[in-house]
Amino acid sequence: MISVFGSANMDLVAYAATAPRRGETVTGTAFATVPGGKGANQATAAAKAGASVAFLGAVGDDAFGPVMRGALESAGVDVSRLRVVPGSSGIAHIVVDGEGGNSIIVIPGANGAVKGPTPDDAAVIARSDALLLQLELPMPAVVAAARAAGDVPVVLTPAPVQDLPAELLEVVDVIVPNEHEAAAITGQADPAQALDALLELVPEAVVTLGSQGALYGSRGGERLHVPAVPVRAVDTTAAGDTFVGALCVARAEGRTWEAALRFAATAAALSVQREGATTSMPTRAEIDAAMAG
Ligand code: ATP
Secondary structure, three states: OEEEEOOOEEEEEEEOOOOOOOOOOOOOOEEEEEEEOHHHHHHHHHHHOOOOEEEEOEEEOOOHHHHHHHHHHHOOOEOOOOEEEOOOOEEEEEEEOOOOOEEEEEEOHHHHHOOOOOHHHHHHHHOOOEEEEOOOOOHHHHHHHHHOOOOOOEEEOOOOOOOOOHHHHOOOOEEOOEHHHHHHHHOOOOHHHHHHHHOOOOOEEEEEOHHHOEEEEEOOOOEEEEOOOOOOOOOOOOHHHHHHHHHHHHHHOOOOHHHHHHHHHHHHHHHHOOOOOHHHOOOHHHHHHHHHO
């Protein structure tokens, strides 16, 4: 079983030829409400990739909370520990212009109210095969969850990128940044050098490189480069979350790092060939079929 202690957001996406300037009103072309948030996305990816997954987080008592709960549930995620807190759910208010550029306001809402795992959350974490963390909850809450993990492997996606306190790093087992996050954390633009620098912080690291695949390294000296599966990408939204979710499923099943990285690359390559975030994430049957093919 995999635990995800993280954020759930409702993405409110407005499409318009041009984004409005201050004081301006523009008529848009389309609107979509899409459940997201890095925590909920990784939980969805892992559940669709075949794991039993518990999502530990919070939604608000607004109209979006039940929709977000329903989306996780229909992906097979256990939401029995999802809390409802007074006020707004986490919201990402997104304007996409005619050239595909976007501007985003994130309101933490219920995510910002999460102070740490409850005793029941901590009990779920303690009997997991892995704990997945991201940085869309308040840092003290993330640190508290990581420290509740004990011997359970802690996998951190350091996004959105920010300073990582020592009390967090000392209990993280695997860090999985993309190349930009890896560069920001380490000050090394070259991904291989960034990987080496990350291994001074945590025992194992995976740096994802978009269409160039991913690098893995361990303090024991192992280094791997697993290429991306060559496909025609139409929408890379949540490729990283799909990759991390699938990677943790494969590791929890006992696969080697190389096999797990190939499984994750296959899942992410399937997701980038379809529009959307969680809707584009592949099922286990789709991943297995693509790997067999
Ligand atoms: P995002 O922010 O879009 O969710 P990310 O920046 O966190 O993604 P990336 O490094 O872009 O993460 O991608 C994660 C993984 O997804 C890559 O390691 C690769 O396996 C796969 N991937 C991403 N883009 C492509 C692509 N164009 N073709 C095939 N696979 C891809």
